[in-house]
Amino acid sequence: MSLKSNEKRCMSLLYSTGLEDYRNQLPKPVEGTCSWILNDPQYMSWLTSNETGLLWVTGEPGCGKTMLSLYLTEHLAIESPSSSGPEVFYFFCDDKVGTQRDAKEMMKSILHQILLRHRSLIKYMKSRWEATGHHLVDSFHALWEIFVRIVKEARLGSFGIIVDAIDECEPNTRRLFLQAIKQLVQEARRATRRSRSFVKFLFTSRPSPQDLSVLEETQNTVLPLDGNQARISEEIRLVIRNKLGRIASKLGCSAETIAELEALLTEKAEKSFLWLNIVLKSLEDSPSTSKRDLKRIINDFPRELQATYAEFLYRIPDSRKIIASTVLRLLLGSSRHLSLDEMNIAYTIDGSLEGYQTVAEVMEDRQTALEQMLQLVVGPFVRIEAQKVSLIHQSVKDFLTGHALSSPDSTVREFGTSTPTAALHMASTCIRYLSLEEFATDIFILPTLPWDEDDTIAGVQEDTDSESLFDLGFDMKGDTIMDTGDGSDERTRVSIAERYQFYDYAAMHWARHYAQCETVVDRSTQEAFRSLTQPGSGMLTNWLKYYWFETDMEYVLPDYFDTVMVAAFFDCAVMLNDCLRMPTEQLSKDRALFWAARMGSAKSVEVLLRHSANPNSRVVELHTPLTIASHHGHVEVVRTLLHDTRTSINAEGPSGRSALSYAAGNSHQEIFQMLFNRHDCRPEHQDNNGWTALFWAMERDHTVIGRALLAHKAVDVNHVDRQGRSILSWAAGEGFLQALKMLLKQPGVDTNLKDKKGRTPLLWAANNGHGEAIDVLMRDDYKIDRQSKDNDGRSALSLACGGGHTDCVRALIKYRCGDENEEDVSGWTPLAWALDRQSPPTVGALLAGREVKLDHQDQSKKTALIWAAEYGYYDVVEMLLQQGADPRITSTNGRTALDMAELYGRTEIAALLRQVMSMEENTVW
Structure with missing residues (x-):
């Protein structure tokens, strides 16, 4: 099934680079391991149950949770074509990877995988995208609602969602995700009629109920990996036998030595694969290969992970401690896994006292054999796969940034690094790189590499007379979209990243690193910040332009950006406060407040308000700080703005929309409640298109917010917009069934209200091909006028035929809606419209239905x-x-x-x- 242009845009919004590469870079499970779970009673119960449910797999660090997740994603992917298991979709959380530590990214990735497999289900994403625009992916609730609609698609059947290391997902969006799952599971169990489509969740995490207690409330099945020592011991033996044989062959060990080492490792490893891998790595790298020395290495490693890490630190010779500290500090501070080239440049800059002036000078000082150096100095602490280097496990980071800092042992304490300190080194390294001479002039005029253009996206011919919000000129986003034209900027960015191997990382992450380290930043780095953000400088223009397009910012790159705006944008609140102590133009402060609100920089918003920035200014794209923060779901920013008595809660943004309108329309429930509960909130406020917050909520099928609005005395369920359409008309016309059902039950709702085209909700449902909406309208006694016609004399049957909506034609004939032989003002019958639509199936449905002349x-x-x-x-x-x-x-x-x-x-x-x-x-x- 090929995708139309709008569907391609939807898929591109969901696509997240790196996850598949990440999975492929994980070490593969040793043959024979992990298969035990296929016969585990708890797993089998989860797998074969015909209901939505959850299996929660817990285990201490290093016990093999990720390997188990990887094994299951591959096993279920192979088994899914049969009836023995569900289709499986997956996500690997990793707090070191920006796109893998947020539940919104998780939902995007899972939805992308589902829609790639089931192209027909993209209709659910497309309908929301047409209503919301690309800001759809800013809202976890909006993404979750699409997921729930897909879950309820009967044709999908059973499918599985595997999320590894969910405890590494950042807490705020993780809380939303777990609460949503809890509600989904509980609703499924309360349902009186069993669904034919259900979803099975499998999570892995450390056993930390204080963080994940909501999972316990789902009556889930907990499968502790630590609970079966015999099973783990057998897995350990398989890994030892597999890896020790390779190492022993390399070291030239005898069969007797191999047997003794295997027995000793089996005894010592107990239940930690991580401990085992560290020891095996030490054996492989040992300069001495006598049996006595190899056994001593095994015996000297403590069994507890913290003690194991400490023991490894002891083994680093004094001559290599500075190198080791630099490497570990960079890996702790990095925002994502670094390529070997990036690591090489970062190590060169951070580890040198030289004041580099040019890229050439940096490149001249690079290590010629970095991978060998890393393996030699910090080998057991790092993993190098596909030319990318990372810490071997999350527990290494926890140890070095936690236990090591307060260790009574001076050697361990020497390697301890606080998170702000690690961030400071990365920030300084990035700033020093971006300040090199090559980047003082415009690097976007560099010759670009040859480029293979993507397939041209052809225009899509819409259904006859079908209206969407875009068709009516509704401003979904209130944004000015940057049109990159022929893609030359993207080609140039690729060229820049390949020519300057650390530029991508430095440009994308330097400011966030700086924000993390402001409590410990030194004066020289502060000055470097100011230099790098000097208005009009080539350095600022280069990195900002690169960042802007790489993050696909929806606004045109501003002509003017200064240090105040950069600090506000990235929430560098200390720097911002220092800058504002100097005389600053009001316009600069107001623009900075917009960017702080747009990016969710709550601390900077507070600083700017304290320095008299105007909370009601409309200096960028006609947004107020409150409307843009509500639009993007930045809860803390909204809370901060509302604490300022100057903030006007009903101030209008683009197209006359209020903050409440944006919160309701983008499914930001917490922000909606904050605004809605205010005594001065006006929920009946209309934007330039005549839409109220109720329209925006229900048009997104968001019944929780819609129900709250309908209970307000100022909200009129029959209010009409500039097209004369009520929210019931839009819910029917867009096929939002939950909203439609709720609205039909509202006292006083006019089910036959006609808009300026003379169309009722029934006519719009028929026109846009929503057969399920027709069923909802006709199922109960809602006093629907089945024979209604629009201003052109067209009935529901005529409109359905004209759109080629065969299923709707069958439904309308079933409910006896419209006359199959009646002419419209042009003398056309439904049969004529079906022929004009070039839809033989629709003609067939019409002829099979009733007596057509x-x-x-x-x-x-x-x-x-x-x-x-x-x-x-x-x-x-x-x-x-x-x-x-x-x-x-x-x-x-x-x-x-x-x-x-x-x-x-x-x-x-x-x-x-x-x-x-x-x-x-x-x-x-």
Whole structure:
């Protein structure tokens, strides 16, 4: 199934680079390991249960949780075509990778995987995207609602979601994710009718109920990996046998030595694969290969992870401690896994006292064999896969940034690094790199590399007379979108990143590192910050432009950015406060407040308000700080703004929309409640299109927010927008079933209210092809006018036929909506519209339904048979003839169906008509 242009845009919004590469870089489970879970009773119960549920796998660091997750993603992917297991989609959390530590990123990735497998389900994403625009992915709730609609798709059946290391997901969005799962599981168990589609969640984490206690409330099954010593021991033996054999062969060990080492490792390893891998790495790197020395290495390693890490630090010679400290500090501070080239440059800059002036000077000082150096100095602490280097495990970071800092042992304490200190070194390294001479002039004029253009996205012909919010000119985003034209900026960025191997990391992460280390930043780094953000400088222009386009910012790159704005943008609140102590123009402060609000920089918002920035200014894209923060779901920024008495809660942003409108429309529940609970909130406020917050909430099918708004006395359920459409009309027309069901139950709702086109909710549901919405409208006694017509005299049946919505035609015939032979103001019947739509299935559904007048003639005296012959619809001509259509009827110009077939070269149809007419003549004779 090929995707249309809008569907491609939806998929690109969900796509997250790196996850597949991350999975491929993980060490593969040793053959024979992990398979025990396939026979585990708790796992089997989870796998075979015909209901939505959760299996929570817990274990201490190093016990093999990630290997188990990797094994299951591969096993279930192979098994899913059969009935023995569900389809499986996955996510690996990692707090060292920016796109793998946030539940919004998690939902994006899972949705992307599902929609790649089931292209037809992209309709759920597309309908929300058409309403929300690309800010859809800013809201966890919006992404979750799409996921729930997909879950309820009966054709999907059972599928699994595996999330590894969910305890490494950042707490705020993780809380939203777990609460949503809890609600989904509980609703599924309360349902009176069992669904044919359900989802099975499997999470792995450390056993930390204080953080994940919400999982306990789902009555989930907990599978502790630490609970079966025999099982883990067998896994340990398999790993030892596999890896020790390779190491022993390399070291030239005898069979007797191998056997003794294997027995000793099995005894010592207990239940920690991580401990085992560290020891095996030490054996492999040992300069001495005698049996006595190899056994001593095993015996000297303590069994506890912290003690093991400490022991390894003891083994680093004094001559290599500075190198080791530098490497570990960089890995602790990095925001993502570094490539070997990036690590090489970062190590060169951070570890040197030299004041580099050019890229060439840095490159000259690089290590020629960095990988070997890393393996030699910090080997057991790092993993190098596919030219990327990272710490071997999260527990290493926890040890070095926690226990080591307060260790009574001076050697261990020497390697301890606080998170701010690690961030300071990364910030300083990045700033020093971005300040090199090459980046003082415009690097975007560099020659670009050859480029393979993506497939051109062809325009999509919309359904006849189908209206979406985009069609009506609604400003979904209130943003000015940067059109990159022919993609030259992207090609240049690729060229820059390849030519200057540390530029991508430095440009993308330096400011965030600085924000993390402001409590310990030194004066020289402060000055470097100011230098790098000097207005109009080439260095600022280069890194900012690179960052802007790489993050796909939705606003045009500003012509003017200064230090105050940069500090506010990245929430460098201390630097911002220092800058504002100097005389600063009001416009600069107000612009900085916008960018702080846009990026969720709550501390900077507070600083700017304290320094008299205007909380109601509209200096960028007509947004106020409150509307832009509400738009993007920045809870703390909204809270900070509302604490300022100057903030006008109902101030209008783009298209006259209020903050409440944005919160309701983008499904930001917590922000909505903060605004809605204020005594001065006006929920009935209309934007330039006549839409209220209720319209935006219900148009997103967000019933929780919609229910709260409908309970407010100032909210009118029958309010109409500039098109004369009510929210019931939009819910029916967009196929938002939950909203539709709730609105139909509201006292006083007008179910037949007509808009300026004369269309009722039923007519819009038919026009846009939402058969399920038609079912909802007709199922109960909502007093729906089944024979209503719009200003063009078109009934629901006529509109459904004109759109080629075959299922809707069947539903309308079932509910006896519209007359299949009635003409509209142009003299067209539903059959004529179905033919015009070039939809033989719709024609078939109409003919199979009721008594259609086959030989009805329109204003030009043409029958359906004449039109079908002219259009070349062989199947339809055959169908009409079988139903008894008269082939001899002539139109105004005296032509029969046969004449039209011959005129337009429809040879097969002409032959069929001659055959039928000949048979009729013979019969008469």
